[in-house]
Amino acid sequence: xxxxxxxxxxxxxxxxxxxxxxxxxxxxxxxxxxxxxxxxxxxxxxxxxxxxxxxxxxxxxxxxxxxxxxxxxxxxxxxxxxxxxxxxxxxxxxxxxxxxxxxxxxxxxxxxxxxxxxxxxxxxxxxxxxxxxxxxxxxxxxxxxxxxxxxxxxxxxxxxxxxxxxxxxxxxxxxxxxxxxxxxxxxxxxxxxxxxxxxxxxxxxxxxxxxxxxxxxxxxxxxxxxxxxxxxxxxxxxxxxxxxxxxxxx
Amino acid sequence: xxxxxxxxxxxxxxxxxxxxxxxxxxxxxxxxxxxxxxxxxxxxxxxxxxxxxxxxxxxxxxxxxxxxxxxxxxxxxxxxxxxxxxxxxxxxxxxxxxxxxxxxxxxxxxxxxxxxxxxxxxxxxxxxxxxxxxxxxxxxxxxxxxxxxxxxxxxxxxxxxxxxxxxxxxxxxxxxxxxxxxxxxxxxxxxxxxxxxxxxxxxxxxxxxxxxxxxxxxxxxxx
Numbered sequence: 001x002x003x004x005x006x007x008x009x010x011x012x013x014x015x016x017x018x019x020x021x022x023x024x025x026x027x028x029x030x031x032x033x034x035x036x037x038x039x040x041x042x043x044x045x046x047x048x049x050x051x052x053x054x055x056x057x058x059x060x061x062x063x064x065x066x067x068x069x070x071x072x073x074x075x076x077x078x079x080x081x082x083x084x085x086x087x088x089x090x091x092x093x094x095x096x097x098x099x100x101x102x103x104x105x106x107x108x109x110x111x112x113x114x115x116x117x118x119x120x121x122x123x124x125x126x127x128x129x130x131x132x133x134x135x136x137x138x139x140x141x142x143x144x145x146x147x148x149x150x151x152x153x154x155x156x157x158x159x160x161x162x163x164x165x166x167x168x169x170x171x172x173x174x175x176x177x178x179x180x181x182x183x184x185x186x187x188x189x190x191x192x193x194x195x196x197x198x199x200x201x202x203x204x205x206x207x208x209x210x211x212x213x214x215x216x217x218x219x220x221x222x223x224x225x226x227x228x229x230x231x232x233x234x235x236x237x238x239x240x241x242x243x244x245x246x247x248x249x250x
Numbered sequence: 251x252x253x254x255x256x257x258x259x260x261x262x263x264x265x266x267x268x269x270x271x272x273x274x275x276x277x278x279x280x281x282x283x284x285x286x287x288x289x290x291x292x293x294x295x296x297x298x299x300x301x302x303x304x305x306x307x308x309x310x311x312x313x314x315x316x317x318x319x320x321x322x323x324x325x326x327x328x329x330x331x332x333x334x335x336x337x338x339x340x341x342x343x344x345x346x347x348x349x350x351x352x353x354x355x356x357x358x359x360x361x362x363x364x365x366x367x368x369x370x371x372x373x374x375x376x377x378x379x380x381x382x383x384x385x386x387x388x389x390x391x392x393x394x395x396x397x398x399x400x401x402x403x404x405x406x407x408x409x410x411x412x413x414x415x416x417x418x419x420x421x422x423x424x425x426x427x428x429x430x431x432x433x434x435x436x437x438x439x440x441x442x443x444x445x446x447x448x449x450x451x452x453x454x455x456x457x458x459x460x461x462x463x464x465x466x467x468x469x470x471x472x473x
Contacts, residue, residue, distance in 0.1 A: 066469055123419035126412065133406035143402055146466045147416070150398060153462050154420055161423035161451055165430060 002209035006202070013202045016195040020188070028188040037101040042188060044094040046196035047087050048117060052155060054084030054200060055124060059152020062145035074141040075239045077148050079207045081127055082238075083200060088121045116162040123151050131237040141239055211238070253337045257345030262352065264322065271318045272356045275311040279361035282307045283368045294371035298429070300436040304365055305429045308354075309392070309421060311361065313414045315353050316396040319346060320404040333471060343397060343467040351393040358385055376441035381432055384444065387452040388428045391459065395420050398463045401470045427451040 024042045058081035065073035095114050096106045109115060130147055134140040265271060286303050287293070295303055323329045332342055362381070366374035399417035403409040431448035435441045 066466070119419050119422050123416070126415040126419075129408070130402065130406065130412055130416065133408040133412060135407065139405060142469050142472065143405065146398075146469050147402060149466055150420070150459075150462060153458060157455060157458055158423055161426050161455070164447060164451065165426050 002205055002212050006205055006209060009198070009202050009205065013195065013198040016191065016198050020192040020195040023188040023191055028184050029182075034102050037098065040094055040098045040101075042192040044091060044098055045189070046193040047094065048091045048113075049193060050196045050200045051084045051087040051091055052117075052120070053197075054080050054087065055120065055155055056152050058084065058148050062148035062152070065141065065145045066149070071138075071141055071239065074145055075211060076208065077145065078131075078239050079204055079211070081124060081148060083203055083207070085121070085124055085127070087200070088117070088124070091117060092121065112159075112163040112165065116159045119158055119162070120151075120155055123154065127151070128237045131239075137239065144239075253335075253341040254344050254348075257332075257341055258348050261345060261349035265349070265353070270322075271315045272353050275314050275353065275357045276360040278314055279307050279311045279357060280364050280368075282310065283365060287369065292369075295369050296371040296436055296438040298433045300370055301429045301433040303369065304362075304432065305425050307365075308358065308361065308388075309418070309425060311357055312350075312354060312392050312396060313417065315350055315357075316400045316413050316417055317403075317410055319350060319397065319400040324404050329471070339468045339471050340464055342471065343401075343463060346400075347393040347397045347463075350396050351389050354389040354392060355386075358389075370436065372436055372438055372440070377432075377435050380435055380441075380444045384428060384431045384449065384452070387449060387456060388424050390456045391424045391452060392421060394456065394459045394463050395424075398459075398467070401467065405470075423455055424452065427455070 020042065024039050028039070028042070030036060030038070058077045061073050061077035061080060065071070065077060095117070099108050099111070099114065100106050103111075107114075127144065127147060131140055131144050134143055283303070286307070290299075290303075292299075320329075323332070362377075362385075363374075366377075395417055399413050399420065402416060403413035406412050427448045431444050431452070434444055
């Protein structure tokens with residue numbers, strides 16, 4: 001059911017990302033100040049926005065899980081947070097490269113957006129260990145959702161506190177004033193952002209489809225060969241795809 | 251209200267009789283000052299360095315209390331007893347946060363004079379009364395987040411690891427606001443006014459997480 005529409009979505013993602021890179025290299029003008037290195041901006045910033053959006057989406061899905069008790073929401077929340085963590089590594093790496101080129105240091109502490117992102121990343125890095133250390137799958141899902149909701153609310157508050165603490169070196173991209181970007185930069189940036197959003201959604205659907213297929217395969221195996229035919233699933237931080245690992249009487 | 255009162259009374263009575271958390275936290279803070287003295291190789295501190303050392307010490311001492319907060323309930327059946335009683339679940343959150351708040355105040359009654367005696371360069375008289383207000387605001391935030399993190403971690407197989415790992419990043423805004431707010435109080439040249447925005451950040455933080463903890467805490471008890 002998650003496989004539906006995956007092919008057109010993948011094609012759209014490939015096209016948008018290709019268009020974004022073409023625009024970055026052939027259309028967007030060179031930055032007067034930083035030159036070529038500024039182009040990393042079109043990867044770094046959309047990735048950061050999508051990663052933070054993914055964390056918040058994970059929190060909203062976790063709220064749905066807590067409200068409805070439907071374990072599929074927990075799986076959706078898990079996949080969103082897990083993908084955002086992967087993107088988060090990319091954000092920190094590209095951010096460090098850009099900081100080295102633009103400001104001369106790999107890491108700049110008086111730079112609120114980078115520091116806030118690191119704090120949020122460190123917080124979410126405990127999501128998987130937390131899940132892994134709870135054995136009961138039902139409790140694991142519930143506790144992980146509580147964590148996801150708390151952490152999701154923490155994201156904006158943390159950005160506020162860190163921003164107040166430091167002076168601004170980091171450029172504001174889409175400020176309330178509409179940003180200071182000229183038209184070509186802005187258009188390229190928006191295409192790159194759309195490409196990154198599509199990439200996130202595609203990867204999310206792929207992982208959901210894969211988890212769903214694995215769970216269906218297990219249940220079919222069990223129907224055919226009984227409990228003995230199943231290789232026992234190891235303890236995992238990942239939730240099972242909404243189907244119980246073994247039939248439960250409840 | 252009476253449920254809440256009974257639970258707080260139970261917590262404080264347990265702490266007075268068993269003395270599991272507060273003495274350890276207070277001793278830990280004094281030891282940490284000694285560690286800082288040698289680690290920084292300074293005999294007296296002032297300004298932002300003094301403020302930073304104080305807040306880091308208080309935060310780490312609070313982690314000891316956070317780790318112990320639900321241990322007795324889990325190991326000696328306190329959770330079962332509470333869940334069997336026909337009372338509002340949120341009372342437990344409120345009682346635990348209030349007890350942690352009380353522990354933190356008790357620890358600070360030892361840790362702040364010890365800090366003034368051992369490390370602080372300027373006269374401790376210039377800290378009052380602003381420091382008290384900032385500490386109370388920060389304690390409320392630490393108590394709420396600490397209770398939530400402790401309740402999250404208590405049912406895991408690695409609770410001593412999970413609680414600080416979850417709580418420390420969540421408490422970074424408290425450290426930022428607390429350290430920035432108290433820096434002007436610890437200047438060698440005499441105290442300056444505390445910027446109001448840091449008190450506002452602490453207040454906002456307390457409010458947001460108190461409401462959030464109230465909303466999600468029930469889900470950590472449903473068994």
